Amino acid sequence: MSWGVRTGTASVERVDGMDFPDDFLWGAATAAYQIEGSPLADGAGASIWHRFCHTPGMVRDGDTGDVACDHYHRWPEDIALMRRLGLQSYRFSIAWGRVLPQGTGAVNEAGLDFYERLVDGLLEAGIAPNATLYHWDLPAALDDCGGWLNRDSADWFAEYAERVFRRLDGRVKMWTTLNEPWVVMDGGYLSGALAPGHRNLYEAPIVAHNLLRAHGKAVQAYRASGAHRIGLVVNLEPKYPASDALQDRAATRRAHAYMNRHFMDPVFRGRYDEVLVQMFGAAWPSFPASDLELIRTPIDFLGINYYTRNVVRDDGGRFPLPVDRPVQPGATYSETGWEVFPQGLLDTLNWVRTRYGNPPVYITENGSAFYDPPVAQGGAVHDPLRMHYLRQHLRVLRQAIADGCDLRGYYAWSLLDNLEWAHGYSKRFGLVHVDFQNQRRTLKDSGAHYARVIASNGQCL
Numbered sequence: 001m002s003w004g005v006r007t008g009t010a011s012v013e014r015v016d017g018m019d020f021p022d023d024f025l026w027g028a029a030t031a032a033y034q035i036e037g038s039p040l041a042d043g044a045g046a047s048i049w050h051r052f053c054h055t056p057g058m059v060r061d062g063d064t065g066d067v068a069c070d071h072y073h074r075w076p077e078d079i080a081l082m083r084r085l086g087l088q089s090y091r092f093s094i095a096w097g098r099v100l101p102q103g104t105g106a107v108n109e110a111g112l113d114f115y116e117r118l119v120d121g122l123l124e125a126g127i128a129p130n131a132t133l134y135h136w137d138l139p140a141a142l143d144d145c146g147g148w149l150n151r152d153s154a155d156w157f158a159e160y161a162e163r164v165f166r167r168l169d170g171r172v173k174m175w176t177t178l179n180e181p182w183v184v185m186d187g188g189y190l191s192g193a194l195a196p197g198h199r200n201l202y203e204a205p206i207v208a209h210n211l212l213r214a215h216g217k218a219v220q221a222y223r224a225s226g227a228h229r230i231g232l233v234v235n236l237e238p239k240y241p242a243s244d245a246l247q248d249r250a251a252t253r254r255a256h257a258y259m260n261r262h263f264m265d266p267v268f269r270g271r272y273d274e275v276l277v278q279m280f281g282a283a284w285p286s287f288p289a290s291d292l293e294l295i296r297t298p299i300d301f302l303g304i305n306y307y308t309r310n311v312v313r314d315d316g317g318r319f320p321l322p323v324d325r326p327v328q329p330g331a332t333y334s335e336t337g338w339e340v341f342p343q344g345l346l347d348t349l350n351w352v353r354t355r356y357g358n359p360p361v362y363i364t365e366n367g368s369a370f371y372d373p374p375v376a377q378g379g380a381v382h383d384p385l386r387m388h389y390l391r392q393h394l395r396v397l398r399q400a401i402a403d404g405c406d407l408r409g410y411y412a413w414s415l416l417d418n419l420e421w422a423h424g425y426s427k428r429f430g431l432v433h434v435d436f437q438n439q440r441r442t443l444k445d446s447g448a449h450y451a452r453v454i455a456s457n458g459q460c461l
């Protein structure tokens, strides 16, 4: 979605008297490699992120997921924290390599046993599990066979999905195939900032297409056996031209095609955006029409991860995508360099509503990394900036519902401070502070506030 020029922080009109629906789902989210630790325990196979972290220079301070939040052992304690927050749902991911150590073939029952214990613990606590099958941690053995560049990857993923459905479906009633295929493609195969660290324009569209095919095959596999709901999680970032100049508006259109329409159009409209195809030019392969039919297999909900917006200025023609993000006067920026812009969440939700037929939507990630002071005497972590970010974005959701968006729920990113990928442990997104020296968890002020939001169903933001 690209709109007229907006500068500074927009004020969002509060919709007085607009409540969240009684069945609005309040949750928090994590991902396997970022919190579990013990990546090779009990027969698990290494992932590309285990390999990436153990490759010198890839991750800040040489940080790895070897221990992380030790959630693999501390999950009962973390479920107790979820109860304290009053979470109604918990979004987590399943590490493919724990279930299928080689990616295909022999199942590691101990890996499935771990997730079964976690799911049963959640259900016992009255917390609905929301499981993501793929949150970036491809088995390294499959990467050795080409990974997402290999057209067989869609079948590998469907085989893995079927194994997990067979063990957990019914107790898990909300499934996601992929978390943010755009980030997998852009970070893993274009910028090289994420595992497996490729930098190749010709690989990117092939990877994106195989990820989408894998999504379609997993949805079809679920339709054959599953009785509940399955969807896709995408990151969406609204694009606003830095000026009304033609080149900035054209650059904005390209940025919008590259990030936002890239996966939404095939999944919901069965075709790629023409602007995207033109951007890649000779690097854009030809794909069989039958692939697009597979990719557009209907889903039950869309998960949207929203963090920030992008003001786009044409950068004079480097890679067919403008990368300039001019700093916005008066705006607040998080530790990850992302502008705090809640209006972008409202614009995004209304864009999805109007362009894609108002599908059921969950905000599956929304949060911010700000510097946290050390844990104070008496065990408090005062994080006013994160609290303000949370408030601003939750307020927007009320407006989106008033605008007619079919918004079903919200998952804060993240339950715990965790491994922020190539940033290592330097960026903290948690509602709960983690001392990585001793694994002590401390509820932050933002977490306590979120608990009040949940208890009031969004009355007190």
Ligand SMILES: CO[C@H](O)c1c[n+]2c([nH]1)[C@H](O)[C@@H](O)[C@H](O)[C@H]2CO
Residues within 6 Å of the ligand: 031, 034, 179, 180, 183, 235, 236, 305, 306, 307, 365, 413, 420, 421, 429
């Ligand atoms: C550019 O923002 C993306 O939507 C995005 C932000 N985030 C994500 N995707 C990932 O899904 C999480 O694993 C990250 O920890 C989290 C915070 O960086």
